[in-house]
Amino acid sequence: MGAPRLAYRSHAAVAMLAGGILAAFTACAGKGGLARAPSPSPLPARTRASELRAVEAFASIADRAMRSKALFLEASRVMLHPRCANCHPADDSPRQGDDGALHDPPVVRGEDDRGVTAMRCSACHQEANLELARVPGAREWRLAPKGMAWVGRSPASICAQVKDPARNGGRSLAKIVDHAAHDPLVAWGWAPGHGRTPAPGDQERFGALVAAWVETGAACPDGERGEPKR
Amino acid sequence: MIVLSINGREERLDVDPEMPLLWVIRDVVGLSGTKYGCGEALCGACTVHLDGEAVRACVTPLRRAAGREVTTIEGLSKDGDHPLQRAWVELGVPQCGYCQSGQIMSAAALLSKKPRPSNAEIDQSLAGNLCRCGTYTRIRAAVRKAAGIKEG
Numbered sequence: 001m002g003a004p005r006l007a008y009r010s011h012a013a014v015a016m017l018a019g020g021i022l023a024a025f026t027a028c029a030g031k032g033g034l035a036r037a038p039s040p041s042p043l044p045a046r047t048r049a050s051e052l053r054a055v056e057a058f059a060s061i062a063d064r065a066m067r068s069k070a071l072f073l074e075a076s077r078v079m080l081h082p083r084c085a086n087c088h089p090a091d092d093s094p095r096q097g098d099d100g101a102l103h104d105p106p107v108v109r110g111e112d113d114r115g116v117t118a119m120r121c122s123a124c125h126q127e128a129n130l131e132l133a134r135v136p137g138a139r140e141w142r143l144a145p146k147g148m149a150w151v152g153r154s155p156a157s158i159c160a161q162v163k164d165p166a167r168n169g170g171r172s173l174a175k176i177v178d179h180a181a182h183d184p185l186v187a188w189g190w191a192p193g194h195g196r197t198p199a200p201g202d203q204e205r206f207g208a209l210v211a212a213w214v215e216t217g218a219a220c221p222d223g224e225r226g227e228p229k230r
Numbered sequence: 231m232i233v234l235s236i237n238g239r240e241e242r243l244d245v246d247p248e249m250p251l252l253w254v255i256r257d258v259v260g261l262s263g264t265k266y267g268c269g270e271a272l273c274g275a276c277t278v279h280l281d282g283e284a285v286r287a288c289v290t291p292l293r294r295a296a297g298r299e300v301t302t303i304e305g306l307s308k309d310g311d312h313p314l315q316r317a318w319v320e321l322g323v324p325q326c327g328y329c330q331s332g333q334i335m336s337a338a339a340l341l342s343k344k345p346r347p348s349n350a351e352i353d354q355s356l357a358g359n360l361c362r363c364g365t366y367t368r369i370r371a372a373v374r375k376a377a378g379i380k381e382g
Binding site: 104105106107108116117118119120122123124126130132133134135 | 269270271272274277283284285286288289290291294336337339340343344351354355356357358360
């Protein structure tokens with residue numbers, strides 16, 4: 001497998017990008033396209049890596065599609081966070097840690113994304129985190145299928161995947177919203193146990209962002225220059 | 231009270247349901263063949279079967295085993311004559327021996343599902359069983375021998 005063309009390793013960078021787009025949209029609104037110096041944005045251009053902007057922070061983006069793109073970009077900060085992306089690899093190996101290191105011991109996904117014979121995910125991972133042994137756990141602990149790989153992908157690429165039933169587990173957009181807002185394995189990302197960095201914000205805010213993204217037409221952020229469409 | 235079967239014998243245990251199965255097996259029931267290595271599911275020395283699936287007893291809460299069948303190295307065969315145990319003896323696999331019951335239990339779980347595994351399948355299934363003596367090549371050879379796979 002070759003190196004990913006675009007490596008969104010830094011969710012903090014995506015946070016800044018989201019904030020920048022937000023500020024730019026706000027500055028340009030109602031200016032008739034004139035190239036003037038942007039007026040100060042009432043919105044925060046940056047947010048801390050641990051925080052997630054609420055849906056309301058995007059209300060000032062008048063253009064529906066632009067607002068939808070910005071909402072997804074914000075939600076993608078959760079998807080690309082190591083607590084989430086580590087189990088969305090494009091290859092057979094789960095990742096671990098904030099640096100996305102290969103899983104130790106060297107497990108592989110197997111045919112059902114739950115490990116191989118005698119080395120199943122459930123051999124070690126329980127239905128809840130083990131604080132003393134430091135082993136993370138939640139119900140249905142498993143890898144996301146390869147078709148749902150996020151590691152090394154851009155928000156635009158992930159957005160296209162999430163909307164594609166062939167690559168999202170056959171889910172409708174309504175089911176995607178429900179998955180984001182209520183799935184117990186998704187919930188683990190904010191309660192990862194043993195000093196692991198949680199995903200930004202909380203599941204309620206993440207679910208609301210995904211819902212608002214769908215309500216605004218589920219538009220995808222623009223791809224990076226040279227990025228192939230997936 | 232938690233009821234489970236260990237090596238075919240019913241055990242009724244009045245202990246904390248959160249107690250790791252390894253403690254139950256070794257300290258409560260008194261079967262010492264299953265070893266404590268790391269306590270963090272990283273070495274595989276404590277591998278046992280839970281309804282035929284290999285699990286790490288050091289991180290498995292007792293409540294998960296309630297009403298289920300646990301098999302330890304002592305229960306793998308009646309007389310130590312499981313094909314893996316015979317192959318282990320014939321090839322002189324162990325060095326210090328500490329990890330070997332975990333190695334054999336993982337290998338037994340593999341062979342029960344895949345009677346003639348490839349080398350890659352053996353390596354993947356035993357990847358979580360560490361051997362500090364480095365007996366890996368002999369372990370793989372013994373698994374192949376137990377599976378009836380001829381060398382060369």
